[in-house]
Amino acid sequence: MWPFGGRRVPRPLRDLAVIGESADLTAVRRIVVLGSAADLGAVLTRLLRAERLDVEVAHVRRPWQARGARSRPAARVPLIRDETGTVIAGAAHWLPTDGEPTIRGEAVVDDEQLFDGDVPGVRIEPTATLPGLRAAVRPGRLRPKRWVSGRAAQLGTTGARVVHDGELAPRTVRRSTFYRHTEGWLRVGAGKPR
Structure with missing residues (x-):
């Protein structure tokens, strides 16, 4: 225990x-x-x-x-997990950097585009079944309405903060990936x- x-x-x-x-x-x-x-x-x-x-x-x-x-x-x-080997059990988020209202960039889940442009944030959750995760653009504080399921979610951005199960990563990133481990x-x- x-x-x-x-x-x-x-x-x-x-x-x-x-x-x-x-x-x-x-x-x-x-x-x-x-x-x-x-x-x-x-x-x-x-x-x-x-x-x-x-x-x-x-x-x-x-x-x-x-x-x-x-x-x-x-x-x-x-x-x-993400590219650093950190596992998410509940949810991960891509959020704007301090002082910015949105994330600017592009995100895809497998081959499907999640967004291209500016969004307030993205939520990524593991699923109990394959393909393994789902991601959605967060419309402010509301729960997401459109989920995209896949094996991997990838972000390319001018700058974002990554949150693993409520814990903020120490650095801002320009790229981030969450994916199903083998x-x-x-x-x-x-x-x-x-």
């Missing part, structure tokens, strides 16, 4: 061993992540870089999910109950 941010451990998980950032992942078969989508993304990034995508991963955000984290089977789902991750609860 990998708790983040001082989260309380639900009763059904209290007998599990606690691991953390310095954990040796060679003998781990299943990890229960107690935390946010960003925390889950950090664990998946670590597993990707350690070449341990054979580890089953359960994500517990609420206490009622704890029992299933132990007993539900895992199924392979697409793993979405191997998915084993999500606990994605399969049928035992």
Whole structure:
């Protein structure tokens, strides 16, 4: 079990061993992540870089999910990462640089153009099924209306900020890509109950 941010451990998980950032992942078969989508993304990034995508991963955000984290089977789902090897578990965004109202450039999802010109931002989400991700132009603070699904989303721009699961990347970019990794991750609860 990998708790983040001082989260309380639900009763059904209290007998599990606690691991953390310095954990040796060679003998781990299943990890229960107690935390946010960003925390889950950090664990998946670590597993990707350690070449341990054979580890089953359960994500517990609420206490009622704890029992299933132990007993539900895992199924392979697409793993979405960027060119730096950072995994997204919830959503990523391409946003304007500080002081700019829009992103100027072009984005495509596989072979379909998402936008060409100026947009307020783009949201990218992993999907549980192939092709693996979906992206949409964000009309201000509203939820997107038109999603484009594909294996990869690519941006070329005069400058944008990248956000991974709510966490802002340190530098502005001119190019950014999110894509489905060659191997998915084993999500606990994605399969049928035992």
